Amino acid sequence: MTTVDDLWYLATRADQRAEQVHHRLTDAHDDFLERRHSRRVSRSRFRTLAERIAEFGAPYGAHSIVYRPSGELLLVWHAGVDMWVVPGGEPDPDESFRRAAERELAEEAGVEASYDGLAMNVRVEVRCDDYETWGVLPLFEARVEGETAPEPDDPDGEITDADWFADLPENTRDREDLQAWREFALE
Template sequence: MTSVDRLWYLADEAAQEAEQLTHRLRDRYDDPVAFDLERHVSRSRFQTIVDRIRENGLPYGAQVLVRTPADAVLLVRETHHDQWVLPGGQVQEGESIREGARRELREEAGIDVGFDGLGLLGRVEFYSEGHRTWGVLPVYEAVTERVEPSIDDPDEEILAADWFVDPPDDVRDRSILERYLRRR
């Protein structure tokens, strides 16, 4: 008996969930900077990503781009990739995307802000062994006075948090951040 690889079907379901979320976000928020990313991953990682996207359209959760009136940007240093990134992470069951983004910001940098809207809206394409799907990466934006970050990350994924007027060389997805900052 031949077994059927259902991953193609699950990947298609995930893409449909991402499409629905994209429409809801575009209907709610005006003119976020759009960007595309491409990731080639192992089959087991692809399965994990597909499962996440099927839940809520989000492969990575939500991120926050917090800046000061003088345009310093808050970044956190992540342990897994040892790079500077925007604060953010997985949205927990029962949380809205905004609530998850706000919680992650508090955990990773000790900062609580009101969001000004959606600054960036990403489409992240995933490929593995002939399979493909995609998910949504929303990045909320906020402006606040510069405060000293404090990390209270229960997952211990954050090494540091700091403000940068010029993004460091080892910031993940630097071109996307620079595009957003130029648009302002």
């Protein structure tokens, strides 16, 4: 008996969904930074990410680049990856990426921000063996006025701290992307 591997079909569905979401995002927003990442992952991780992309168009949900007029960026400590990251996560069913980014910011950092549009659109390419697919990672631009102190209240327990940074710590995930955005948008 031959086993049929459905990863090719899943990857094709994911590609189609990613293309739809990419066009919807880029058509709705102007003046944002585009980046590209490529990751080789295990077979089980590929399946998980391809399923997310097929459902949402995005492997990691939506995130916010939150800044103060002084140029400081808000980062949250993600215990699961042991790094500073931008706040964000997966959308709930029927929730837009922007609304998911806003909700995640409130949960993970407890701050209110004014959203200015799309800061960055990252194309995330995922590979495993002979399979590949891609999805988008939208990062929305959000501005906080004043000296608001972040207070994480993450229901998932993954985010344990939040703080403002003038200089990004070395252990910041996607540090180069954030530095590139700062140069693109703030300077």
